[in-house]
Amino acid sequence: MFTTKAFIKKSKIGHFLKNVREHYIRDDIFCGVPSCETCHPVESHLSSTYKNVCCLFKYNHYLILDTNVILDQMDVLDEPILENIIILHTVLKEVKHRSLPIYKRLQSIIDNPSRHFYVFTNDHHKDTYVKQDDKELINDYNDRLIRKSCSWYMKHLPGEIFVLLSNDAKNRAIALAEGIPTLTIKDYIESVKDNSVLLDKLAKKDIHVETYTKDIFPPHLSNVELLTGVKNGKLHQGTFRASKDNFLEGFVNVDSLEDPVLVQGRSGLNRAVNGDIVVVEIFDKKEWVSPSDIVLEDEGVAEEGIDEIELKERELKRSKKIKEEIKPTGKVVGIIRRKWRQYCGILQGGMDGVYQLFVPSDRSIPKIRIETRQADFLRTQKLIVTIDSWPRHSRYPHGHFVRALGKIGDQTTENEVVLLEHDVPHSQFSEEVLACLPKLPWIITEKDVKKRVDIRHLDICSVDPPGCTDIDDALHCRPIGNDGFEVGVHIADVAHFIRPGTAIDKEAASRATTVYLVNKRIDMVPELLSSNLCSLRGGEERFAFSCVWEMDANANILNTRFHKSIIKSKASFTYEEAQMTIDDKSKNDPIAMSLRGLNKLAKILKKRRLENGALVLASPEVKIHMDSETMEPLDVEVKKLFETNSMVEEFMLLANISVAEKILDEFPECAMLRRHPTPPSTNFDPLIKAGRHLGLDINVECGKNLAQSLDEATKPENPYLNTMLRILATRCMLQAVYFASGTLQKEEYYHYGLAVPLYTHFTSPIRRYADIIVHRLLAVTCGADSTYPDLLDKQKSTELCQNLNYRNRMAQYAGRASVAFNTHLFFKGKLQDEEGYVLHIRKNALQILIPKYGLECTLYLAKKGESSNIFEYNEEEQSQKAGNITLHAFDPVKVRLSLDSNNIQHEKFVLQLVSPYIEGFSVQPLGESMEVDPDKPASEKKRKSKSESHVKNKKKN
Incomplete structure (x- = not known):
């Protein structure tokens, strides 16, 4: 063995320094091929008994890949049929530099002995290292290194076959001239036996357009034109957000503009996909329009059948523009960076042949054109598909099949879809993470007691939702002094078990939050901590971090202290059980008295908080009751709230505020805080407009004025009106976010919704990583x-804050998607009349809120593609009139609710108006007798009554 040093020197006369880069080359690096008798042997996963699967070569062979093959075709490489692959170190480094996720996927294959991959350190081998020429581009240099290694292998082992796979035509031409066998990945895969799955997984990067005669979309500007336009202010860069109600409409959020830029129609959207970083050209002000007031869905199936889409574009243009709602309008002229990812969904029915349309679960993503040779099977499955390209001659982007998740409608499959669609990390905890957990049995030692305040004697209890096992907060209240109280909030000391920089710490930071689905919980930390050692269960000794106040009878804070503690909760209540304990006057034990004291003080705290301008917002939250055996939904209802819900909330808010003040005082530059930005005034336009039509003045000048306006916005004849206004106000808000204190000015720390100058998260470290950081501070x-x-x-x-904000947002969306799926499951085969309220008036539809189930559904006023001859739409008054009946926003209605499962991917509720009764449009109530035609098929017969429907479902269950 010997080593040498290759020096690359750069020096200039004068004051410039000489830079020397050392590059070590060696003569003892093993080639990895088992048949080699000259190299110094080391462990290699390459196999000499590998069964040849490619008909182009008579004997077994070894594949050497270039960088782009790995970057573009990782889904193909995942397939176990491809083995005996040599990954050059040059390529591995470049893959890591260009895509960390793909690098990690590749590394997991390399580490798997059964896949027979081997990394050859070509850039340090004395016979395969070459020096880069002064004017040589890095891509050309890397290609030269790859070809050098291929030639060396061929000379080193002349009895073996080595094949270079490259999609670069120039690189292949040079390789062939040098005598290196080389193929494109497509040519190779087409020659593999039983290749249907591999062909489906080939990324479609190169699309040939000779057969197409017409462009559907305008061309994008070049990168130089885009950068120049943005620099001189003629163009603007921003993030594209597609509408979920109208597939021909979207917005581009530009940082330098107060309002997002509206883009409409095919030429306006110009192949932008939700999340892409795009460049827009803004039209002259006279061409600005308001967002469309119609609901448009893309139901086309033909690749070039554009008549339907042209009709919908005309319908979009016919939609009248409301002067007060006109937005900056423009068109997408280029894409800076694609944000394409893997999408879950199904194949659209009614298509034959190898070309199929994939319908994503996410309505904001367009359908994707794929090639597959297993369409009959895949139509029964939920799939993952990724986008490869979107040529301007194609109505839909082109992509490829990645893998099948499972049977459509299967609950396990649907949970997997929800998690994947919302990018929720949900793999099993690794051995490295589990190795960080404490060994059982875990006990509290004398050494632990000396380091903490021992308050096991206090009457501490927890109050949580039913079935909660990750209990991270508990409370106590006891009288002290002259009419004073000691109140304590005790939070699970998760940070004691999760030390900085460990594998479990990195995993928790990556996951950021626990995700709650209807019948499944994806823990941020392993169950031993979340449901056992950290959970403040009744009767168990646990480590806690305590925030303790001394208060007077009016809930004024006289003193605050923080300390690590040892507690022993005396009881674990549900909200309802705690409420019953408070209300039962015969109970006067220490826990009951503690709860009553907490409840009394919480009411004072809440009243004071609301007087300071805190908002009471609303969103319809539902609870789904599941069958414990079948795990099918039995009932759906809006969650019941008790005084004890508010009691716990008030003390958690107070603890978070107190801790925020403490950590900011000590760490003014790096305290982790949470802010809720003040929404721009334009966000409140829908709320103000809705109030105006009701004769209500909604003042949004500040949070306090908004809170007062909402409190006063009541009408005796419509008891649900105030709740609906608060739901609408919630949708006007921006999201609260985590931030590091030193990155913003102090006036930006403000939490708009809570009306407090300072806030953080301290009270839920079992399920939020932000709280662990706050505990450490x-x-x-x-x-x-x-x-x-x-x-x-x-x-x-x-x-870290950026990841926490993203993960928390995705966890919220995942939870809602899980509720939506199970609500659909509950309504299958049911037909019910329910009370509802008009939430929005559209040109061709009404958005109806059904409070009982927390549902927001669309009631169409005409058949698709037709205009209503019954209803008359008034844009100024935002109303729909039919005869002598006029419907406005927030009017009560009764609707018939059923589930349309014809489109399995996008099942949707179908509404029919029951009351007010409109001749030729409304239907009779279910309770009244209906004629049933005995000659009609069973699928078209209507059930005679709600009670009959209930009995049938009960028998079925």
């Missing part, structure tokens, strides 16, 4: 723990 202020570099690094804190 607070522990330093108390002298209970020491700091570490990343905790005080403002840049790393900011990066």
Whole structure:
């Protein structure tokens, strides 16, 4: 063995320094091929008994891949049929540089012995390393290194076959001239036996357009034109957000503009996909329009059948523009960066042949054209598909099949879809993570007691939803002094078990939050912590972090202290059980008295908070009751709230505020805080407009005025009106976000919804990683723990906050999607009349809110593609009139609710108006007798009554 140093020197006369880069080359690097008798042997996964699967080569062979084959065709490489692959170190480094997710996928295959991959360190081998020429581009240099390695293998082992796979025509031409066998990945896969799955997974990057005679979309500007236009202010860069109600409409959020830019029609959207970073050209002000007031769905199936889409574009243009709602309008002229990902969905029915349309679950994503040779099977499955390209001659983007998830409608499959669609990490915890857990049995030692405040004697209890096992907060209240109280909030000390920089810490930081689905919980930390050692269960001794106040009878804080503690909760209540304990005057034990004291103080705190301008918003939250055996939904209902819900909330809010003040005082540059930005005034336009039509003045000048306006917005004849206005107000809000204190000015710390200048999250460390960071900061202020570099690094804190904000947002969406799926499951085969309210008036539809189930559904006023001859739409008054009946926003209605499952991918509720009764449009109530034609098929017969429907379903269950 010997080593040498290759020096690359750059020096200039004068004050310039000489830079020397050392590159070591060696002569003892093993080629990895088992048949080699000259190299120094090391462990290699390459196989000499590998069964040849390619008919182009008579004997077994080894594949050497270039970088782009790996980057573009990772889904093909995932298939176990492809083995004996040599990955050059040059290629591996470039893959890591260009795509970390693909690098991780590749590394997991390399580490799997059964896949027979081997990494050859070509850039340090004395016979395969070559020096880069001064004027040589890095891509050309890497290609030269790859070809050098291929030639070396051929000379080194002349009895073996080595094949270079490359999609670069120039690289292949040079390789062939040098005598290296080379193929495109497509040519190779087409020659593999039983290749249907592999062919389906080929990425469609190169689309030939000779057979197409017409462009559907305008061309994108070049990168140079885009950058120049953005620089001189003629063009604007932003993030594209597609409408879920109208497939021909979207918005581009531009940082430098107050309002998003509206884009409409095919030429306006110009192949932008939701989330893409795009460049827009803004039209002259006289060409600006208002967002469309119609609901448009893309139901076309033909690749070039554009008549339907042209009709819908004309319908879009005919939609009248409301002067007060006109927005900056423009068109997408180029794409800076695609945000394409893997999408879940199904194949659209009614198509034959190899070309199929894939319908994503996410309505904001267009249908995707794929090639598949297994369409009959895949129509029964939920799939994952990714986009490869979107040529301007094609109505839909082109992509390829990645894998099948499972049978359509299967609950396990649907849970997987929800998690994948919302990018929720849900793999099993790794061995490295599990190795960080404490060994059982876990006990509290004398050493632990000396480091903490022992409050096991206090009457502490927890109050949580039914079935909660990850209990991370508990409370106590006891009288002290002259009419005073000691109130404590005790939070699970998760940070004690999760130390900075460990595998479990990195995993928790990546996951960021626990995700709650209807019948499944995706924990942020392993179950041993979340449901056992950290959970503050009744009767169990646990470590906690306590925030304790001394208060007077009017809930004024006289003193605050923080300390790590040992507690023993005396009881674990549900909200309802705690409420019953408070209300039962015969119960006067210490726990009952503690709960009553907490409840009394919480009412004072809430009243004071609301007087300061805190908002009481609303969103319809539902609870789904599941069959414990079949795991099918038995009932859907809006969650019941008790006084105890508010009681717990008030003390959690107070603890978070108190902790925020403490950590900011100690760490003014790197405290992790939570802010709720003040919404731009234009966000409130729908709320103001809705109030105006009802004769209500909604003042949005500040949070306090808004809160007062909402409190006063009541009408005796419509008891649900106020709730609906609060739901509408909730949708006007921006999202609350985490941030590092040193990155913003103090006036930007404000939490709009809570009307407090300072806020953080401290009270849920079992399910939120932000709380663990806050615990670590607070522990330093108390002298209970020491700091570490990343905790005080403002840049790393900011990066962490970005991940936390993203993961929390996705967890919210995943939870809603799970509720939506199970609500659909509950309504299958049911026909019910329910009370509802008009939430929005559209040109061709009414948006109806059904409070009982928390549903918001569309009631169409005419058949698709037709205009209504019954209803007359008034844009100014935002109303729909039919005869002597006029419908406005927030009017009560009764609707018939059923589920349309014809489109399995996008099952949707179908509404029919029951009352007010409109001749030729409304239907008779279910309770009244209906004529049933005995000659009609069973599928068309209507059930005679709601009670009959209930009995049938009950028998079925």
